[in-house]
Amino acid sequence: MTSPDLKGFKALNIEKYRLITKRYAQVLTVRYNVKREYITLGIPVFLAICIVLAGVLTGHTLTTKDTSQSTEADSKKDAYQQLLEDMATEEAAKNGNVTPIEEPVAAEDVKDEAKDDLDHIMIYAVLIAIIPYSLDSYIQKKLLNRREVAFSEFLYKLSELMRGGIDPVKGVVTLSRTTDLGAIAPNVQEAASAMLLGSSFEDAMHRMARSINSKLVSKYINIVVQAAYTGGNVADLLFRTSEDMRTVIAIEKDKEANLKQYIVIFYLAQGIIVALAYILSTSLLPLIQGVGLEMLGGGNGLSEINFERGFFHMIILNALFGGLIVGMITEGEIKHGMKHSAVLIALSYVACVTLILSAGGGMYTIKLVSGDGQQALGGLPIQDPLVFNVTDFSGKQTPGVYVEMTISPSGIISGVMSGENGTVSVTPTPGETPGNYTVTATKGKSSAIATIEVVGGSGGS
Known part of the structure; x- marks a missing residue:
C-alpha cells in the first residue's frame, strides 16, 4: 500500500x-x-x-483569624522555658551541685500546621464549576447569532426563488442542495430531507426552528408557514420578513455594543477595589496596628483579625456576583455573566495572592542584628537597643513595615515600623523580677528572639 x-x-x-x-x-x-x-x-x-x-x-479550614499568632505565642513560650532550663542547668553545673548529663533528645510529636487554605480550594472549585458552562454558553451564543444571520439570508434567497415561480417546498430543497447556507446548512438539509420523505412544509419548518433553538427564528418561521398556507404574494412577504429580521439583528448588535461600556465599568471597579485593599493592607492597617491599637490599650481582639484575608474574601465574592450582574445587564441572562465571573475571579485571585495576601507578612523575614544577651536592671530600659532587620522574599530591605514586639515574662515594649534601611530598633523595659527575659519581634509568620538577663531591681536590691 x-x-x-x-x-x-x-x-x-x-x-x-x-x-x-x-x-x-x-x-x-x-x-x-x-x-x-x-x-x-x-x-x-x-x-x-x-x-x-x-x-x-483532609483538614483544610476556612478562617479569617491570624492563626500564626497562636503558633508564634507557643513558640515564644517554648523558647523561653527552654532558655530558663538551660540557664538553670548551667548555673547548677558551675556551683557543682548537679553534674549535667546529656540526655538523648526525645523525638517530639510533629504537629501538622493548620491548613487554613480552604478558601483557595473553594475558588478553584468554583472556577471548575462555572468555566465549562460559561464557555459553552459563549460558544452557543455566537453560533446562535451566526444562525440568525444565516436564516435571514435563507429567507431572502427563498423569496428570490419564489419570485421565479418555485413553490416553498421545492425552494427549500433547491437551497439545501445548491447554496452555501452557512451556519444553518445542516438544519435546512434536515428540513429538506423531511419534506422529501413526506413531511409537510409546516412540520419540517417547525422542526428546523427547534433545531436552531432561536426565539427570533421561531417567530419568523411561523410567519413563513402562515404565508405559505394563506397564499397571496408570498415572495414579497418573505422578502420583507428577511429585511425586517436583518433590522432586528442589527438593532440587537447595536444594543449589545452600547451596553459593553458597562462591562468596562465593572472591570475597572473591580480593579479599583483591589487597589484600595492593597493600599489599606500596606499603609493604613500597619499604621493602625502600630499606633492606633497601642493608643486604644492594645486591642488584642483586633490584632488577631486577618484583615488581608477578609479583603481577599470580599474581592472574590464581588467578582463572582459582579460578573453575574454584568451578564444580566448586557445580555439579559445571568448565565451569560458566568464568563465574566470566571474572568474576574481568576484575575482577582492572582492579584490578591500577589499583592494583598503577601502584605500580611507571609513574604517577610526578620532577623536579630545586635543587642542580644544584655544585662539590665529590672524596671529600667536596657542600655543598648535591640536591632532587628526585616527583608522581603527576595532579601531586599523593607522600610515602612510594622513589626510586632513582645517581652516575656513581663515588661514594657511596643511595636514599631521599620526604618528606611529595613531595620527596627527598640529599647524595652523588662520587669523588676530578676531572671531571663525574651524579646520577640514578629512579622507575619517570621519571628526573631533576643534575650535579656535582669540582675536586680531598679531599687538597688
Missing part, C-alpha cells in the same frame, strides 16, 4: 469513528433526553463539590 493510500485509509477510519461516535451521542440524547447542561454544568459542579469535600476531610 502506497503512502497516499495509507493516508487516505487513516482519514477514512477517522471519519468512520467520528460518525459512529456522533450517532451514538444522538441516540443517547434522544433516548435519555440528555441536555447539554448535564455535561457542561452538572458534571463540573459535581467535581467541584467533591474537591471541596476532599479539602474539608
Whole structure:
C-alpha cells in the first residue's frame, strides 16, 4: 500500500469513528433526553463539590483569624522555658551541685500546621464549576447569532426563488442542495430531507426552528408557514420578513455594543477595589496596628483579625456576583455573566495572592542584628537597643513595615515600623523580677528572639 493510500485509509477510519461516535451521542440524547447542561454544568459542579469535600476531610479550614499568632505565642513560650532550663542547668553545673548529663533528645510529636487554605480550594472549585458552562454558553451564543444571520439570508434567497415561480417546498430543497447556507446548512438539509420523505412544509419548518433553538427564528418561521398556507404574494412577504429580521439583528448588535461600556465599568471597579485593599493592607492597617491599637490599650481582639484575608474574601465574592450582574445587564441572562465571573475571579485571585495576601507578612523575614544577651536592671530600659532587620522574599530591605514586639515574662515594649534601611530598633523595659527575659519581634509568620538577663531591681536590691 502506497503512502497516499495509507493516508487516505487513516482519514477514512477517522471519519468512520467520528460518525459512529456522533450517532451514538444522538441516540443517547434522544433516548435519555440528555441536555447539554448535564455535561457542561452538572458534571463540573459535581467535581467541584467533591474537591471541596476532599479539602474539608483532609483538614483544610476556612478562617479569617491570624492563626500564626497562636503558633508564634507557643513558640515564644517554648523558647523561653527552654532558655530558663538551660540557664538553670548551667548555673547548677558551675556551683557543682548537679553534674549535667546529656540526655538523648526525645523525638517530639510533629504537629501538622493548620491548613487554613480552604478558601483557595473553594475558588478553584468554583472556577471548575462555572468555566465549562460559561464557555459553552459563549460558544452557543455566537453560533446562535451566526444562525440568525444565516436564516435571514435563507429567507431572502427563498423569496428570490419564489419570485421565479418555485413553490416553498421545492425552494427549500433547491437551497439545501445548491447554496452555501452557512451556519444553518445542516438544519435546512434536515428540513429538506423531511419534506422529501413526506413531511409537510409546516412540520419540517417547525422542526428546523427547534433545531436552531432561536426565539427570533421561531417567530419568523411561523410567519413563513402562515404565508405559505394563506397564499397571496408570498415572495414579497418573505422578502420583507428577511429585511425586517436583518433590522432586528442589527438593532440587537447595536444594543449589545452600547451596553459593553458597562462591562468596562465593572472591570475597572473591580480593579479599583483591589487597589484600595492593597493600599489599606500596606499603609493604613500597619499604621493602625502600630499606633492606633497601642493608643486604644492594645486591642488584642483586633490584632488577631486577618484583615488581608477578609479583603481577599470580599474581592472574590464581588467578582463572582459582579460578573453575574454584568451578564444580566448586557445580555439579559445571568448565565451569560458566568464568563465574566470566571474572568474576574481568576484575575482577582492572582492579584490578591500577589499583592494583598503577601502584605500580611507571609513574604517577610526578620532577623536579630545586635543587642542580644544584655544585662539590665529590672524596671529600667536596657542600655543598648535591640536591632532587628526585616527583608522581603527576595532579601531586599523593607522600610515602612510594622513589626510586632513582645517581652516575656513581663515588661514594657511596643511595636514599631521599620526604618528606611529595613531595620527596627527598640529599647524595652523588662520587669523588676530578676531572671531571663525574651524579646520577640514578629512579622507575619517570621519571628526573631533576643534575650535579656535582669540582675536586680531598679531599687538597688
